[in-house]
Amino acid sequence: MKSKGAQFAYEGLDRVIHERARLSVLTSLVSHPKGLTFVDLKELCALTDGNLSRHLRVLEEAKLVEILKGQDGNRPQTLCRLTSTGRKRFLAYLETLEQVVRDAAAAVETKQAVSSTKRLVPVQP
């Protein structure tokens, strides 16, 4: 094999974001820019209370997500929202993720003109 360096290293797959449950949470939040309640997130991601809490704590400590405590009528409500840092880092992560799909797709179906396929994730400014 001709040396091509670390062609498949994918350094951009940020471990804070890549973990499956957190990827699920972040994709939910990027799809809901106004934020989601804890209860909605739990349902969308099929996570338990404990798991969601644990992963939200990791995301909050990394400043990717902000947690706002509020009220819905008389009941306390937790709102989760992507921060602007979170959005930026998630988009950077997505570019690498798309590269993985692109590399793998090129390998499994070389007949398809994969390299000419249009980008799914817009390039960041």
Added chain:
Amino acid sequence: MKSKGAQFAYEGLDRVIHERARLSVLTSLVSHPKGLTFVDLKELCALTDGNLSRHLRVLEEAKLVEILKGQDGNRPQTLCRLTSTGRKRFLAYLETLEQVVRDAAAAVETKQAVSSTKRLVPVQP
């Protein structure tokens, strides 16, 4: 929010495959159907000997990868290859991964006609 069930749960993100180093190894191997030596894999994935060994062991135990011991002249050589189960499971994983990119891309750039973008990963038979 209207209930949509576990829309972002991505159950197909198999944890054995999703871990970053293993995803890197599997993408390298799917791109090299004849297999790769330990040394080439290490370079392509930018992993240390110890890390690559550890992850190969996990992949071998899951029967996704086979490890063949041989010789290159006088030197022992280890060849790593995707099994047919490995290829099948990796392709199934890829379909979910592409869905993540698709969902996220749709959210970050709704102006773009993402839903009509052609599939990167061919549907399995």
